[in-house]
Amino acid sequence: MAKQLRFTSVFDIIGPVMVGPSSSHTAGAARIGKVVRNIFGETPERVDIYLYESFAKTYRGHGTDIALVGGLLGMAPDDARLPDSLKIAHEQGIHVTFIPKNDKVDHPNTARISLSKGERSMTVTGVSIGGGNIQISEINGFKLSLSMGTPTFITVHQDVPGMIAAVTDIFSSAHVNIGTMTVTREAKGEKAIMIIEVDDRKPELADQLRQLPHVDNVTYFE
Amino acid sequence: MFYTVKELVAQAEHFDSVAALMIQTESETSGRTPEQIRELMGRNLDVMADSIAEGIAGVKSVTGLTGGDAKRLDAYLTSGRSLLGPVALAAVRNAVAVNEVNAKMGLICATPTAGSAGVVAGTLMAVREPLKLTRNQQIDYLFTAGAFGLVIANNAGIAGAEGGCQAEVGSAAAMAAAALVCAQGGTADMAAQAVAITIANLMGLVCDPVAGLVEVPCVKRNAMGAAQALTSADMALAGVRTVIPPDEVIGAMNQVGQQMPSAFKETAEGGLAVTPTGRRIRKRIFGDD
Numbered sequence: 001m002a003k004q005l006r007f008t009s010v011f012d013i014i015g016p017v018m019v020g021p022s023s024s025h026t027a028g029a030a031r032i033g034k035v036v037r038n039i040f041g042e043t044p045e046r047v048d049i050y051l052y053e054s055f056a057k058t059y060r061g062h063g064t065d066i067a068l069v070g071g072l073l074g075m076a077p078d079d080a081r082l083p084d085s086l087k088i089a090h091e092q093g094i095h096v097t098f099i100p101k102n103d104k105v106d107h108p109n110t111a112r113i114s115l116s117k118g119e120r121s122m123t124v125t126g127v128s129i130g131g132g133n134i135q136i137s138e139i140n141g142f143k144l145s146l147s148m149g150t151p152t153f154i155t156v157h158q159d160v161p162g163m164i165a166a167v168t169d170i171f172s173s174a175h176v177n178i179g180t181m182t183v184t185r186e187a188k189g190e191k192a193i194m195i196i197e198v199d200d201r202k203p204e205l206a207d208q209l210r211q212l213p214h215v216d217n218v219t220y221f222e
Numbered sequence: 223m224f225y226t227v228k229e230l231v232a233q234a235e236h237f238d239s240v241a242a243l244m245i246q247t248e249s250e251t252s253g254r255t256p257e258q259i260r261e262l263m264g265r266n267l268d269v270m271a272d273s274i275a276e277g278i279a280g281v282k283s284v285t286g287l288t289g290g291d292a293k294r295l296d297a298y299l300t301s302g303r304s305l306l307g308p309v310a311l312a313a314v315r316n317a318v319a320v321n322e323v324n325a326k327m328g329l330i331c332a333t334p335t336a337g338s339a340g341v342v343a344g345t346l347m348a349v350r351e352p353l354k355l356t357r358n359q360q361i362d363y364l365f366t367a368g369a370f371g372l373v374i375a376n377n378a379g380i381a382g383a384e385g386g387c388q389a390e391v392g393s394a395a396a397m398a399a400a401a402l403v404c405a406q407g408g409t410a411d412m413a414a415q416a417v418a419i420t421i422a423n424l425m426g427l428v429c430d431p432v433a434g435l436v437e438v439p440c441v442k443r444n445a446m447g448a449a450q451a452l453t454s455a456d457m458a459l460a461g462v463r464t465v466i467p468p469d470e471v472i473g474a475m476n477q478v479g480q481q482m483p484s485a486f487k488e489t490a491e492g493g494l495a496v497t498p499t500g501r502r503i504r505k506r507i508f509g510d511d
Contacts, residue, residue, distance in 0.1 A: 005376050008223070010248050011262065013334045013371035013380070013397070014342070014364045017269045020324030021436035023336040024381050024488075054383040057489045058434030060508060063327065083327050108383040108487065130381030130389075131334045201253050 006129060009149055016132045018077040024109050025055065025062030028128030030082065033071020034221075035136060036113050036124045039193060041156035041217035044115035046095045047072060052110040055128075056100035065098055068111060077132060106137070120191065139193065142184045150179065150197045151222045153206060158214040159185045159192040167194060170208050176200045191216070223247055227373050227414045227468040234410040241362035241404070244369040263361050269331045270320070270343035276328060277319025283326045285507055288437040292319035309348050310452050317344030317448040321441040333364075334371050334380040334393055337436045340444035341394035342367045345402055345451050353405055366404045367397035370417050377469070378476035382429035382488040385479025387443060392424035392475065395447035395454070402455035418464035418471045420454040425471075426478055428486035430493025433504040439494055 007013065018027035037043070049068055051059050059065050063083070070085035073092070081088065089096055109128040114121065125138035136146040146152070157163055164183060171178055177199040185192035206220040224230040224247070230240070237243040245256050252259070278296050282289035295315035298304060304311045317340030324330045324339055333342040346363050349355065355363065371380070374393045379385045399416035403409075408416075424447075432438040464471065485492030494500050 005223070005225075007372055007375040007380075008251055010244055010259075010365060010368035010372065011266075013375060014263065014368040015266055015331060015333075017266060017329065017331045018336060020327050020330055020336050023332040023334075023339075024383060025436075027332060027336065053484070054488045057491065058431070061431070061434035061490070062436065078329060080329075108484070108489075109381065128381075130379060130384060131375065132332050132336075 006147075007131075007133065012131055012133050012149060016077055018132060019080070019082045022062040023132040024128040024130050025058065025064045026067045027077035027132035028109065028134050029064045029067035029111065030071040030075060030077040031132065031134045032111055032126030032128060033068040033113075034074060034076065035071075035134070036115065036126060037072045037074055038219035038221065039124055039136075039139065039154050039195070040115045040122055042117060043092070044072070044094060045117045046115070048097050048099060048114040050112040050114075051098060051100045052103060052105045052112070053108040055109050055111055056102070059098070059100070068113070069096055112138075120186065122186065139182070139184055140186070142182070144182045144195070146182070146195060146197070149222065151201045151203075152220070153194075153196045153198070153209065154219045155194045155209055155215055156217040157192055157194070158216070159189050160214050163192065163214060164194070166212050167196070167209060170205055171196070171198065174202060174205055176202055176205065223251065224369075224373065225376065227370070227417065227472070230369060230373055231410045231414050239362060239366070239404060240369050240400070240410050240413060241365035244365040260361055263364050264357070266331045267357075267360055267364060269329060271347060273323045273328065273330045274316045274319045274343060274347050277322045278315065281322050281326050281328065283322065283437055285433075285435060285437065287432070287435065287503065288325045288441050289322050291441065292316075292322055306449070309352055310449060313345045313348035313448040313452060314445040315344075316347050317341055317444040318441055320344060321444045325435070325437045325441065333367065334375060334397070335382070335390050337382060337440045338390040338394035338444060338447065341391065341447040341451060342398045342401065344444065344448045345398040349402065349405060355405060359405065363401045363405050366413065367401040370400040370413065371397040374417075374421075374472055377472045379479060384487065385475065386482050386486050387427040387429040388421070388424050388475055389479055390429065391443045391447040392421055392427055395424060395451045396420040398448065398451035399454040399458070402451060403458050406455065406459055408459050412458045414468045415462070415464050416454040416458035418466065418468035419457055419462070420450055421471045421475050422464065422466065423450060423454070425475060428482070428493050429488045430486060430495045431488065431490055432495050432500040433507050434490035434495070
């Protein structure tokens with residue numbers, strides 16, 4: 001199929017099961033938060049959340065703030081603790097700031113999230129495209145298009161030579177085709193990230209990836 | 223995979239039903255077995271049924287703006303004095319119930335979105351007894367709705383922020399209308415007619431949530447969506463046909479969504495949200511204008 005479809009699964013349309021009130025502003029926001037947390041690879045100490053357009057104007061009413069933070073704490077959209085996420089984040093000592101922006105962006109439901117812990121920091125932009133479905137459009141200023149719903153691996157690892165080959169070897173040995181791959185890093189020799197979208201659902205490969213030297217963290221989701 | 227309503231209807235001819243086509247397509251794209259796919263949908267069905275029961279029992283939203291109307295409608299339905307027939311009024315009551323639960327941050331199944339979650343679930347639970355639908359047939363109802371929903375989502379959109387309420391309640395009502403047609407034994411082509419009639423009737427519907435909350439007018443718009451779905455389904459089953467073909471109607475909805483000012487796309491800057499009362503409610507809840 002040549003066409004790039006935004007929605008490919010019947011469960012993008014009938015689903016997700018979620019805590020209300022808005023699939024784009026609550027469930028989608030929780031998913032963005034969770035994916036951003038996975039990309040960062042650990043619980044952040046400080047989070048600055050920039051909200052754009054519809055997110056900026058209606059985030060309190062829709063619980064977008066609550067959902068983004070719930071996701072950053074690792075909660076899924078149907079997690080019953082979601083309504084209490086701001087309190088839980090506070091108790092865990094995570095400092096969260098919300099900054100509504102007036103700037104025009106490509107999509108009305110956009111959040112740019114800056115996370116930091118100690119010396120580490122990262123900025124990820126997520127977009128909620130409707131029905132709880134999301135895309136990741138930017139990591140550390142690097143544009144990309146990552147659609148949830150595809151089996152995806154995210155590795156956080158040391159920026160040393162041979163990492164890409166070591167990781168792709170695992171997929172190649174398992175006969176799993178890589179659809180898209182994004183590699184980025186914080187600075188030369190520091191932490192680096194690989195985001196790999198694959199054609200087959202094989203979550204067990206995450207364990208093999210974790211055993212590679214210099215790999216700090218591996219997340220699998222679809 | 224099918225990209226248009228035309229392709230969906232053509233491909234469905236090679237299957238027992240639209241639902242069977244959807245399950246086969248999902249199996250091909252996801253790698254899951256048909257049994258796993260049916261089981262996943264079964265969980266969605268259970269959440270829908272639970273949310274309706276919860277709403278009818280009586281709930282109240284976090285802000286207090288909505289809640290209790292499903293309970294009122296249930297009492298009225300039981301009184302036997304309603305103008306609508308019992309199936310239609312039950313669908314309306316159910317749709318309100320789901321969205322009241324949604325507004326209180328309860329558990330619901332988005333179809334296609336949370337703000338429009340009452341329409342497909344509400345109509346399904348209203349016809350399942352009169353049409354004596356088995357659990358498998360109820361699950362099929364959701365696959366039929368999802369098949370037409372996928373085409374609408376890919377060719378127009380399902381986010382109020384992108385296309386207004388027509389994209390949410392409009393899409394949901396079209397999906398429900400198609401599923402109702404098939405549940406009553408209509409053809410895939412009749413279902414496509416029902417989709418077109420529904421979207422054409424809801425074309426241009428704005429998304430103007432008071433205080434930016436998915437409550438007013440969302441809860442009552444779901445009632446309207448459920449009623450329109452039943453109307454469109456009956457029209458299509460009676461042999462009524464759309465003048466503008468379904469894919470062109472969906473294309474028109476997409477265009478209208480793009481042409482719609484952002485004030486009417488979930489920004490709470492137009493329509494009911496900026497009425498004097500709408501502004502007062504915003505101020506009362508958030509303390510600003």
